[in-house]
Amino acid sequence: MDDKDLQYLVEKISLYEFGKHFQHTAMFNSRLRTTGGRYLLQSHNIEINKKYLDxxxxxxxxxxxxxxxxxxxxxxxxxGYQHRDRDFRELLTKVKAPRFCSMLPERKEQKRLQKTIIYRCTNCQLVYHRKRSINTEKYVCGKCRGKLKFVKELTNR
Ligand SMILES: [Zn+2]
Ligand SMILES: [Zn+2]
Structure with a gap:
């Protein structure tokens, strides 16, 4: 499927589901990461994340x-065209459109493999779980202001 096929599909869905013409441009945008698509207020164009299709x-x-x-x-x-607007939510329901996009399997995988880094206060022994590494020269224990020490790195599986 290329941009031309996508344009045709968007026009077809617009006419069939909404009873209205789509008179702007639809295209794939490979730079979209966390969303399946987006509507551009300035140009009225629609961009779609091709990874979702793939x-x-x-x-x-x-x-x-x-x-x-x-x-x-x-x-x-x-x-009201924004997610919080009643018009928007009603139209979503009417055309049976999803409120949110499903997460890409690829992203789920990334999330599943997220790391947890464990630090411990050298003074009060309080343990800290962090998603990212922290600068132990700069950050101190929130409870006693003692020095933090790296303990180990876990990968959630
Ligand atoms: Zn949206
Ligand atoms: Zn402490």
Whole structure:
């Protein structure tokens, strides 16, 4: 699937699900990381994360397109187009669009393999779990201001 196919699909879903034309541009953007897609307020264009299609399939893609089209049509019509707006939530329900995008399997994997770094206060022995390493020269124990010492690094599995 390329940008042209995507454009066609977005136009089709817009007409079929919303009964309205999509008159701007839809394209894949490989730089999107944590979201499946986004609607650009300035240009009215829709960008889609191609990884979602590759990893989760076309059904997921259709859901993302419907979600972005909710932003699109409401924004163009001057209605509440943001996630917290009632108009937005009602339209999502009406077209059965997902409220949030599923996380990419790739990201789930990353999350699963996240590290935990353990430090201990050399004074009061309080243990600290941190996602990232900290500068033990700079940071001290929150309880007694004692010096922290690196203990070990765990990988959550
Ligand atoms: Zn959204
Ligand atoms: Zn301490």
């Amino acid at each position: 990893q989760l399939g076309e059904e997921e893609l259709v859901g993302i397109i419907k979600h972005e089209l909710c932003h699109y049509h409401l924004h163009i019509e001057g209605k």
